[in-house]
Amino acid sequence: MFPRAATGIEGLDEVMGGGLPRGRPTLICGGAGCGKTLVAMQFLVNGATRFDEPGVFVAFEETAPELTLNVASLGFDLEQLCQSKKLAIDHVHVERSEIEETGEYDLEGLFVRLGHAVDAIGAKRIVIDSVETLFSAFSNAAILRAELRRLFGWLKERGLTAIITGERGEGQLTRHGLEEYVSDCVIALDHRVEGELSTRRLRIVKYRGAAHGTNEYPFLIDEGGISVLPITSLGLDHEVSNERVPTGIPPLDAMLGGGVFRGSSVLVTGTAGVGKTSIAAHFADAACARGERTLFFSFEEAPAQIIRNMRSIGLDLGRWTERGLLRIHASRPSLHGLEAHLTTLHKAVGDFQPALVVLDPVTNFFSGGNESLVKSMLMRFLDYLKGKGITALFNSLTADGPIEQTEMGVSSLMDTWLLLRVIEGSGERNRGLYVLKSRGMAHSNQVREFLLTDHGVDLVDVITSPSGFLTGTARRAREAGERAEGLARQQQTAGKERELARRAEALEATIAAMRAEFEVQRTEQLRLVSQEHLREDSLTRDRSDMAHVRRGNGHNGAGVAGEEEPEAGADRPDRGRA
Numbered sequence: 001m002f003p004r005a006a007t008g009i010e011g012l013d014e015v016m017g018g019g020l021p022r023g024r025p026t027l028i029c030g031g032a033g034c035g036k037t038l039v040a041m042q043f044l045v046n047g048a049t050r051f052d053e054p055g056v057f058v059a060f061e062e063t064a065p066e067l068t069l070n071v072a073s074l075g076f077d078l079e080q081l082c083q084s085k086k087l088a089i090d091h092v093h094v095e096r097s098e099i100e101e102t103g104e105y106d107l108e109g110l111f112v113r114l115g116h117a118v119d120a121i122g123a124k125r126i127v128i129d130s131v132e133t134l135f136s137a138f139s140n141a142a143i144l145r146a147e148l149r150r151l152f153g154w155l156k157e158r159g160l161t162a163i164i165t166g167e168r169g170e171g172q173l174t175r176h177g178l179e180e181y182v183s184d185c186v187i188a189l190d191h192r193v194e195g196e197l198s199t200r201r202l203r204i205v206k207y208r209g210a211a212h213g214t215n216e217y218p219f220l221i222d223e224g225g226i227s228v229l230p231i232t233s234l235g236l237d238h239e240v241s242n243e244r245v246p247t248g249i250p251p252l253d254a255m256l257g258g259g260v261f262r263g264s265s266v267l268v269t270g271t272a273g274v275g276k277t278s279i280a281a282h283f284a285d286a287a288c289a290r291g292e293r294t295l296f297f298s299f300e301e302a303p304a305q306i307i308r309n310m311r312s313i314g315l316d317l318g319r320w321t322e323r324g325l326l327r328i329h330a331s332r333p334s335l336h337g338l339e340a341h342l343t344t345l346h347k348a349v350g351d352f353q354p355a356l357v358v359l360d361p362v363t364n365f366f367s368g369g370n371e372s373l374v375k376s377m378l379m380r381f382l383d384y385l386k387g388k389g390i391t392a393l394f395n396s397l398t399a400d401g402p403i404e405q406t407e408m409g410v411s412s413l414m415d416t417w418l419l420l421r422v423i424e425g426s427g428e429r430n431r432g433l434y435v436l437k438s439r440g441m442a443h444s445n446q447v448r449e450f451l452l453t454d455h456g457v458d459l460v461d462v463i464t465s466p467s468g469f470l471t472g473t474a475r476r477a478r479e480a481g482e483r484a485e486g487l488a489r490q491q492q493t494a495g496k497e498r499e500l501a502r503r504a505e506a507l508e509a510t511i512a513a514m515r516a517e518f519e520v521q522r523t524e525q526l527r528l529v530s531q532e533h534l535r536e537d538s539l540t541r542d543r544s545d546m547a548h549v550r551r552g553n554g555h556n557g558a559g560v561a562g563e564e565e566p567e568a569g570a571d572r573p574d575r576g577r578a
Helices: 036-050 064-072 078-083 108-121 141-157 250-255 276-289 303-311 318-323 338-352 362-368 371-387 472-554
Strands: 025-030 055-059 087-091 125-129 161-167 185-194 197-207 216-222 225-228 265-270 294-298 326-330 356-360 391-397 416-425 428-438 448-453 456-461 463-465 468-470
Touching: 025 036, 025 141, 036 055, 036 064, 036 078, 036 087, 036 125, 036 161, 036 185, 036 225, 055 064, 055 108, 064 078, 064 087, 078 087, 087 108, 108 141, 141 161, 197 338, 216 338, 225 338, 250 456, 265 276, 265 371, 276 294, 276 303, 276 318, 276 356, 276 391, 276 416, 276 456, 294 303, 294 338, 303 318, 303 326, 318 326, 326 338, 338 371, 362 371, 362 391, 371 391
Parallel strands: 025 161, 025 185, 055 087, 055 125, 125 161, 265 391, 265 416, 294 326, 294 356, 356 391
Antiparallel strands: 185 197, 197 216, 216 225, 416 428, 428 448, 448 456, 463 468
């Protein structure tokens, strides 16, 4: 692999595949105020503090005290670095009147001075700022090219990783048009103004022997120094999650089958006043309630105003800002250019490490660029968030017209698209919510009426009629009528149930009476039957006793006075005998 020296500048090393070519010169060119000196100084400071590589800064325009003061606001303590032999600053004063251009002119004196500074601290890095001042007296292109080659050759011989700064020329990268040809790496900085908004951009023009990014990359200069936004657009190879994230609105979660996927993108569109910010606030409140950080970018309202307004629907976002779970960044889109905004967004996400990012609304970026630039910016930021697994919610303001259309055409980039729409009827303006799409989940295809209440957002079923949707008072009137009809049906049913119960009770009473009468009759019949059985038994015993008596009299041979006649057929004694 081609040896590289890391600059330590956020994003720049990624663009360059690891850093500047080690032991070779790099040319940084650009117009006044684009950040050449700052990039070079940060390269040296990071080398001294992070990579243990001391450096020498050779200045032809600014003195050491001036440089120290200029970069102090960025947190660079050059005095301390110089005292610890990590950095050396050498101001070389060049007067054009003192220079004669002759065939014998060379830079030996400068090489001796540079060599002494390098050896004094054991430098591995060096910056020459700027080459135009050093060669300002040369008009002969041949001599200029030869001396440039000598300078760059000397730097390579010493094995120094060098940055040489140069001013942009007319129609060419540098004023002389030669430096870029003798440099191994060329970085062009640009500070442009479009639509009254300034933007700084960086491009790697060439890098000998190594692959590198070739696009223009925005960069930002802030209190932490230079930060480059390295990603024009990430690939579509980011990881995905099957975890569902609640939206904070239970009926909406039900419509989405349990919430949105973590790391997905959600687009909420609608006209002014339909409740887009309220939905975003619910997302933020739910995330903070789970202990997750939320970064809320507002481009229309101040943080205090958002917190106050959300209290009217029962959401207290202030408690989350106090606990450090919610951070609200508020700025007008006209404050920066699109690329500067994009860089700011990246930096804020990197510093805060949120689980949810809200942009409200993204349509305000139209004030800083045309449609293609805004879409490109949002695509880059969205890819950046997906690569980090951060859930994103973008609010977009739409005008009257086709409902399935966004002003910037970014809906195709989003995983879930929620549409808030005004539904007019019965002299009222009410709100409806649609789920136009939600990738990877079975979502509801029905319309819900969107209500803002003192306890948050609520979604209720709309009622259809031949004339369309019934919402607001028309829906409540229909619901009241349906409730009255239901009550009447319940009362009618209850009356029928009472009548059935009465008849059942009468039937049971009749059955009980008949059963009682039956028991009486049964008892009487059983008594009569029992008496009859007793009588029969008595007669049977009497007859048996009588028969027994009669058989006894026959054995005595004579009758007894008053004795009853024997029954017919019974044997009688022979009266003819004596």
